[in-house]
Amino acid sequence: MKKTFTINISGTVFHIDDDAYERLNNYIFQINRHFGNDADAKEIVQDIESRISELFQERIKDHSEVITIEQVEDIVKIMGMPEAFEDSKDDENIPNDEYAKSQTTRSRGRRLYRDGDNRVLGGVCSGLAAYFDIDMVIVRVIFFLLFFLIGPFNLMLYFILWIGVPKARTTAQRLEMKGKEATVSNIEKTIKEEIQDVKENYQNFRANKSYIRSRERLDDAGSVLISVFRAILKIIVVIFGIILVSIGIISIIGLFTSLFVSSEFLGITPFNHGIPHYLDLFISGATLTWFWVGLGLTIGIPLIMLAYLGIKLIFRFKSNNPAIGVTSFGLWMIGVVLLIFTAVRGVSDFKSVSTSTKQEQLTTKSDTLYLKMGNDEFSDYLDSNIDIDGLRIASVNGKQFLLNQPRLDIERSETNDFSIVIRSKARGRDLDKAQNNARDINYKFTQKDSLITFQPWFMLPDKSVWHKQEVDITLKVPENKTIFLNNEMVKIIHDIKNTSNMWDGDMIGKYWIMKPEGLELTQRKPAPVETPKKLKK
Amino acid sequence: MNLENTKAQMRKGILEYCILLTLSRKASYASDIIAEMKTAQMIVVEGTLYPLLTRLKNDGYLSYRWEESLQGPPRKYYELTEDGKMFLNELDMAWRDLVEAINQLK
Numbered sequence: 294m295k296k297t298f299t300i301n302i303s304g305t306v307f308h309i310d311d312d313a314y315e316r317l318n319n320y321i322f323q324i325n326r327h328f329g330n331d332a333d334a335k336e337i338v339q340d341i342e343s344r345i346s347e348l349f350q351e352r353i354k355d356h357s358e359v360i361t362i363e364q365v366e367d368i369v370k371i372m373g374m375p376e377a378f379e380d381s382k383d384d385e386n387i388p389n390d391e392y393a394k395s396q397t398t399r400s401r402g403r404r405l406y407r408d409g410d411n412r413v414l415g416g417v418c419s420g421l422a423a424y425f426d427i428d429m430v431i432v433r434v435i436f437f438l439l440f441f442l443i444g445p446f447n448l449m450l451y452f453i454l455w456i457g458v459p460k461a462r463t464t465a466q467r468l469e470m471k472g473k474e475a476t477v478s479n480i481e482k483t484i485k486e487e488i489q490d491v492k493e494n495y496q497n498f499r500a501n502k503s504y505i506r507s508r509e510r511l512d513d514a515g516s517v518l519i520s521v522f523r524a525i526l527k528i529i530v531v532i533f534g535i536i537l538v539s540i541g542i543i544s545i546i547g548l549f550t551s552l553f554v555s556s557e558f559l560g561i562t563p564f565n566h567g568i569p570h571y572l573d574l575f576i577s578g579a580t581l582t583w584f585w586v587g588l589g590l591t592i593g594i595p596l597i598m599l600a601y602l603g604i605k606l607i608f609r610f611k612s613n614n615p616a617i618g619v620t621s622f623g624l625w626m627i628g629v630v631l632l633i634f635t636a637v638r639g640v641s642d643f644k645s646v647s648t649s650t651k652q653e654q655l656t657t658k659s660d661t662l663y664l665k666m667g668n669d670e671f672s673d674y675l676d677s678n679i680d681i682d683g684l685r686i687a688s689v690n691g692k693q694f695l696l697n698q699p700r701l702d703i704e705r706s707e708t709n710d711f712s713i714v715i716r717s718k719a720r721g722r723d724l725d726k727a728q729n730n731a732r733d734i735n736y737k738f739t740q741k742d743s744l745i746t747f748q749p750w751f752m753l754p755d756k757s758v759w760h761k762q763e764v765d766i767t768l769k770v771p772e773n774k775t776i777f778l779n780n781e782m783v784k785i786i787h788d789i790k791n792t793s794n795m796w797d798g799d800m801i802g803k804y805w806i807m808k809p810e811g812l813e814l815t816q817r818k819p820a821p822v823e824t825p826k827k828l829k830k
Numbered sequence: 831m832n833l834e835n836t837k838a839q840m841r842k843g844i845l846e847y848c849i850l851l852t853l854s855r856k857a858s859y860a861s862d863i864i865a866e867m868k869t870a871q872m873i874v875v876e877g878t879l880y881p882l883l884t885r886l887k888n889d890g891y892l893s894y895r896w897e898e899s900l901q902g903p904p905r906k907y908y909e910l911t912e913d914g915k916m917f918l919n920e921l922d923m924a925w926r927d928l929v930e931a932i933n934q935l936k
Binding site (some may be wrong): 303304305324330333336337340341343344347350370371372373374375377378635 | 862874878883888902903905906
């Protein structure tokens, strides 16, 4: 027992088995799809339908007879599959060979493949040439010239395409690779095809037994709507792809130029204050290299994948190569691990702290010391963007130095002499390293009789990195001796205790005498001189 | 070289000519043309004919009229237009040239 339907082909009513119906429906939709959507196509399909109707009538004498699947198969054989009559339409008015070439494949969409037949390396250039329908020599020259523009990204791009783009293996793929020109009419054609695809799928769905009883007219409206959405979606996808590729490639170039070349690309400074430029002052050699690699991978891989996705969307090539996903995820993980590793390593560089103390007796006959600042040799070389808690960077002749200000405190001396204690403090991986780091700090003051000149900065030696170095200067003043703080001293004095509880900023330009209770403000202008210069006499 | 393929190519080249020849004798509808083409072994599958007919009609070489039929719906009868007749004449000449050329080669 079989279910039957009543169908109307070109004005004649037939009874048809459900499997026969399905087959016939399929066939007509294949024809529909083959001829496309325009008025001509409708006419052709109508003519074919009326012929099918006629053939059925010949086979069925009595109108109560039911069309079977064998009869449908028979008719499909007589009429032929659309591929079999493809030939008849491809050579009308051929102006030249190239036109013919593009015509023979006009029902196919163009896809990007690697052209293994014309390859030098992976066939990427020849594939692109086929895709854009230009001479492969031109593509190769462009690729070569690109090397001067974007350097190693060129190679990267090549390898991405090599890995990602499938090689054209079958004849069909080779045809698709050489497809048709990307003209407006072809885009229209592609969209048409897309619509037909949707229609066909929809039709198959409709032909499904669970759906078969539904009304037919409503479906057409629905499927057209779906097709329109599908076409719009497709255009959006391509635009999106172009955006992705642009963003991806520009940011990759931006990332790498900012990391390796300069801190600016197209006016974009990815890291404020250009810290990457100075990173070697903060992170030591080997760790720094790993840091760069880690950073490059963690940021670069997602960008490359972004560009790759974009290329995939634009050229609609299919690649299910799992190696790409796995490899890129692996590389990204390595990047993250490297960053964590360098961070841990960087932190461990600060584990131990050590100090190095130097004490110097000051011999002077005067009982008043004049304290002043030395010339700030670096004021013109300082990077005005960077001031990390007093830490500054000076660039002199292309070399970078880390500078920081020492802090001066004044205490009562146990002896009868002035003395200066310089306490350098630094951190390091272990005590020894910390000790070395502390010792390496270079800080100087000069004494000329009763005039003490402090350098405004302590400097880290060349090629050393930041280890939270600090310099504390303690001036020890014996009782009843006087000091004078020059105005510029405000830069380095730090929380000096005095009996008047004056702020550091107010203590300058004044004489202070050391009493058992501490420093005391004094109006006494001791002989013999007032200004430090006259002392030289 | 595939013999079938070559034969198909040859047929394809003169199929339009054959259709025009058939129609030059009398106006016919698609099934008649198909019957003639099949007897002449010019076509393998019937579907080939329809796109050709539509194209010839669009190019102005054919026109058609609807005629009632005793059995079933009205039928499309194709006939040659003036343009079609001129075109056929040119094809006649081309065919004679071809036959001559082949005979010379033999």
